Amino acid sequence: MLAEIITIGDEILIGQIVDSNSAWMAQQLNAIGIRVKQISSISDNREHILTGIKEASQRADVILMTGGLGPTKDDITKTTLAEYFGVGMKRDEATLEHVRQIFARFNRPLLDVNISQADVPENCEVLFNKNGTAPGLWFQENGKVYVSMPGVPHEMMYLMEDLVIPKLKATFALPKILHQTILTVGEGESFLAARIADIEDQLPPEIKLAYLPKLGTVRLRLSAYGNADADEEKLKQELETQTQKLINRLGQTVAATEDIPLEKAILLLMAKNKQTLALAESCTGGYLAHLFTSQPGASSVFLGGAVSYSYEMKEKMLGVNSDTLWETGAVSEETVREMVEGALRNFGSDYAVAVTGIAGPDGGTPEKPVGTVWIGVARKGKTIAKKYVFGNKRIQNIERTAITAMGDLLKLLREPIV
Amino acid sequence: MLAEIITIGDEILIGQIVDSNSAWMAQQLNAIGIRVKQISSISDNREHILTGIKEASQRADVILMTGGLGPTKDDITKTTLAEYFGVGMKRDEATLEHVRQIFARFNRPLLDVNISQADVPENCEVLFNKNGTAPGLWFQENGKVYVSMPGVPHEMMYLMEDLVIPKLKATFALPKILHQTILTVGEGESFLAARIADIEDQLPPEIKLAYLPKLGTVRLRLSAYGNADADEEKLKQELETQTQKLINRLGQTVAATEDIPLEKAILLLMAKNKQTLALAESCTGGYLAHLFTSQPGASSVFLGGAVSYSYEMKEKMLGVNSDTLWETGAVSEETVREMVEGALRNFGSDYAVAVTGIAGPDGGTPEKPVGTVWIGVARKGKTIAKKYVFGNKRIQNIERTAITAMGDLLKLLREPIV
Numbered sequence: 001m002l003a004e005i006i007t008i009g010d011e012i013l014i015g016q017i018v019d020s021n022s023a024w025m026a027q028q029l030n031a032i033g034i035r036v037k038q039i040s041s042i043s044d045n046r047e048h049i050l051t052g053i054k055e056a057s058q059r060a061d062v063i064l065m066t067g068g069l070g071p072t073k074d075d076i077t078k079t080t081l082a083e084y085f086g087v088g089m090k091r092d093e094a095t096l097e098h099v100r101q102i103f104a105r106f107n108r109p110l111l112d113v114n115i116s117q118a119d120v121p122e123n124c125e126v127l128f129n130k131n132g133t134a135p136g137l138w139f140q141e142n143g144k145v146y147v148s149m150p151g152v153p154h155e156m157m158y159l160m161e162d163l164v165i166p167k168l169k170a171t172f173a174l175p176k177i178l179h180q181t182i183l184t185v186g187e188g189e190s191f192l193a194a195r196i197a198d199i200e201d202q203l204p205p206e207i208k209l210a211y212l213p214k215l216g217t218v219r220l221r222l223s224a225y226g227n228a229d230a231d232e233e234k235l236k237q238e239l240e241t242q243t244q245k246l247i248n249r250l251g252q253t254v255a256a257t258e259d260i261p262l263e264k265a266i267l268l269l270m271a272k273n274k275q276t277l278a279l280a281e282s283c284t285g286g287y288l289a290h291l292f293t294s295q296p297g298a299s300s301v302f303l304g305g306a307v308s309y310s311y312e313m314k315e316k317m318l319g320v321n322s323d324t325l326w327e328t329g330a331v332s333e334e335t336v337r338e339m340v341e342g343a344l345r346n347f348g349s350d351y352a353v354a355v356t357g358i359a360g361p362d363g364g365t366p367e368k369p370v371g372t373v374w375i376g377v378a379r380k381g382k383t384i385a386k387k388y389v390f391g392n393k394r395i396q397n398i399e400r401t402a403i404t405a406m407g408d409l410l411k412l413l414r415e416p417i418v
Numbered sequence: 419m420l421a422e423i424i425t426i427g428d429e430i431l432i433g434q435i436v437d438s439n440s441a442w443m444a445q446q447l448n449a450i451g452i453r454v455k456q457i458s459s460i461s462d463n464r465e466h467i468l469t470g471i472k473e474a475s476q477r478a479d480v481i482l483m484t485g486g487l488g489p490t491k492d493d494i495t496k497t498t499l500a501e502y503f504g505v506g507m508k509r510d511e512a513t514l515e516h517v518r519q520i521f522a523r524f525n526r527p528l529l530d531v532n533i534s535q536a537d538v539p540e541n542c543e544v545l546f547n548k549n550g551t552a553p554g555l556w557f558q559e560n561g562k563v564y565v566s567m568p569g570v571p572h573e574m575m576y577l578m579e580d581l582v583i584p585k586l587k588a589t590f591a592l593p594k595i596l597h598q599t600i601l602t603v604g605e606g607e608s609f610l611a612a613r614i615a616d617i618e619d620q621l622p623p624e625i626k627l628a629y630l631p632k633l634g635t636v637r638l639r640l641s642a643y644g645n646a647d648a649d650e651e652k653l654k655q656e657l658e659t660q661t662q663k664l665i666n667r668l669g670q671t672v673a674a675t676e677d678i679p680l681e682k683a684i685l686l687l688m689a690k691n692k693q694t695l696a697l698a699e700s701c702t703g704g705y706l707a708h709l710f711t712s713q714p715g716a717s718s719v720f721l722g723g724a725v726s727y728s729y730e731m732k733e734k735m736l737g738v739n740s741d742t743l744w745e746t747g748a749v750s751e752e753t754v755r756e757m758v759e760g761a762l763r764n765f766g767s768d769y770a771v772a773v774t775g776i777a778g779p780d781g782g783t784p785e786k787p788v789g790t791v792w793i794g795v796a797r798k799g800k801t802i803a804k805k806y807v808f809g810n811k812r813i814q815n816i817e818r819t820a821i822t823a824m825g826d827l828l829k830l831l832r833e834p835i836v
Binding site: 013016018038039041048052111152154286305316348 | 430433445446459461608630637699707734764780
């Protein structure tokens with residue numbers, strides 16, 4: 001089963017935004033056994049949309065479109081879809097009522113352009129969009145499925161997860177594909193590969209292994225492939241057997257045995273052990289706290305943290321000694337130790353993490369170049385501080401520091417308390 | 419002049435990587451007056467590549483391809499290009515020597531697959547790739563230009579900047595395209611559209627307006643189009659005139675008159691006025707701090723902040739009264755006022771922002787449903803607190819709260835100090 005993804009609108013074509021929607025959609029489709037044949041970004045132009053859909057439908061059975069559904073004049077996807085299928089437009093009352101309610105809630109007047117968001121091609125099934133005013137549209141014609149969704153990521157994601165994927169599964173006899181992910185932290189791709197080479201060589205033909213490296217973590221994804229009529233239970237058991245072999249071999253490198261972010265793995269482990277966490281962030285500037293607090297239920301573990309960008313904030317919030325700062329600098333072992341122990345003491349948590357470094361692009365010196373980072377992790381009676389030197393790109397340094405700090409925390413969490 | 423971008427390879431189609439190359443290339447092309455008609459991601463498959471090139475060449479004059487030039491088996495772009503043009507392959511001695519040197523430098527044996535990297539279609543001009551082993555290829559046929567480049571971002575970027583862009587300028591009489599972006603905050607797309615409808619209707623034909631909405635902000639992008647021989651200065655003036663009309667009409671809604679994120683607009687304004695900022699974040703959990711600190715040079719304005727997730731942290735770091743918390747709750751006007759004033763007082767900044775709310779998915783009550791957020795902004799002698807009710811998705815609530823808080827801060831920054 002093949003699919004194509006078409007994004008409609010100029011934002012991608014002029015390079016104003018990067019098309020991250022399509023990669024996400026491709027992952028979702030692959031997960032249910034639908035391969036993506038082509039991804040195309042086209043303009044908000046009637047002829048171009050018509051050609052794009054026609055070309056895609058000649059190659060694939062499922063055509064997913066995003067974008068071009070907003071209320072303003074440059075959004076013409078819906079009427080062009082009606083033209084493509086040779087039908088007129090109808091008003092969808094449920095969508096209109098929903099749009100009305102949204103505008104009422106925000107005390108905004110309902111304009112004609114908003115009302116027209118409820119107008120859809122006659123032959124479509126409306127995919128109700130509870131997160132926005134533009135509905136999704138589902139078409140089925142000559143055994144092919146066409147779906148049009150808004151381009152706003154969270155609206156598209158909701159429609160995909162809750163409506164489109166289940167409907168695709170119900171419509172087609174899809175092959176069975178099962179995935180199992182092992183999240184590892186702290187070792188590079190080639191090093192991991194060398195450690196598990198013999199297991200990988202002996203994998204049965206229906207099981208494939210992929211390495212998905214990303215900034216300090218590597219996900220190992222095992223996938224089991226079967227036909228639509230394959231014995232799912234057997235496929236599942238084989239996947240489980242191979243997964244267990246890898247987990248046993250990789251030991252402490254394994255942070256999680258499901259496809260979750262590292263921060264969630266840590267929160268789950270700490271919640272299970274009824275432990276609390278506080279942070280003291282300098283160079284990551286709140287990013288670590290953001291990662292943890294993006295997870296629902298973080299508050300049972302995460303008490304809070306200090307984003308101490310200035311010297312004064314390090315002194316006030318964390319009790320770092322002024323002399324330490326002026327003598328060893330903000331990026332030093334001494335400072336990070338005082339930061340992490342200050343966080344533990346002031347915030348009363350069981351564990352604390354502190355980071356201080358030079359994210360760049362400026363602020364480097366010959367002794368402490370951009371990318372120099374000190375990470376401290378601590379619990380009562382035990383503090384570990386480590387120095388890292390990353391690259392010269394600010395955003396990557398922030399992300400890399402956060403992941404590495406979480407890796408260090410995980411190690412400490414696993415050390416027995418003596 | 420129209421271009422198409424084709425990325426070749428499976429990484430994008432399975433969602434393993436996001437196609438950021440194409441957005442970057444589109445920006446470069448737009449800057450020299452070449453509009454991108456379509457961006458396509460296709461597989462490493464001979465037929466698919468042939469079809470992709472053919473379809474693109476029917477729509478555009480410049481076809482830029484990336485990917486599929488590595489030494490491994492699935493990289494067949496070069497031979498397929500030779501087939502497309504009906505020519506054989508030749509060995510490029512300069513490239514071979516370059517590959518030889520690279521392998522000698524890393525003490526690696528030179529394999530046949532590496533030597534074949536110097537083989538190129540007979541009709542191409544080689545674009546020497548000093549950053550890698552795969553050369554770029556430049557073809558000119560029937561007035562159209564075809565370029566093939568490696569997909570590794572820094573190799574592609576070097577080839578584009580140093581060779582492809584200059585050659586395109588020399589080959590074609592390019593039209594002139596200028597863009598101007600206005601960043602607005604606090605008003606929805608349709609409401610903005612209604613406010614500027616008359617200006618939009620009266621835009622001269624060479625100026626186009628696009629709405630780019632994103633979570634509480636809307637970017638208005640004006641683009642001026644002229645021929646190769648158009649008077650660039652006149653085009654610029656016309657763009658400037660129309661931009662000014664919109665800015666005058668939209669007034670305080672305008673956060674920036676260039677294409678920058680809201681946090682950067684705020685940092686620039688505060689840096690200009692030598693003002694400092696501190697934060698007190700509950701429901702955004704560090705995300706606001708992260709946005710500000712992602713900007714290089716943030717430290718001249720941003721002192722730091724408290725991520726006060728627990729009651730205790732609100733008391734300890736911000737001096738929020740325990741009675742206030744227990745009597746009015748963590749999500750209340752009283753608490754947000756004490757938080758923001760506590761941040762101002764404890765952290766010694768000129769301005770402070772505090773947010774507290776229920777991000778979800780749990781923790782809502784009938785009186786304070788998930789999505790209820792209080793935002794406080796303050797400077798000495800003036801505190802403004804506002805209540806918002808957003809949706810029920812945690813991540814969106816966090817992002818929406820952050821953007822809205824920045825909008826509120828911007829308003830206060832613009833109020834004259836009496």
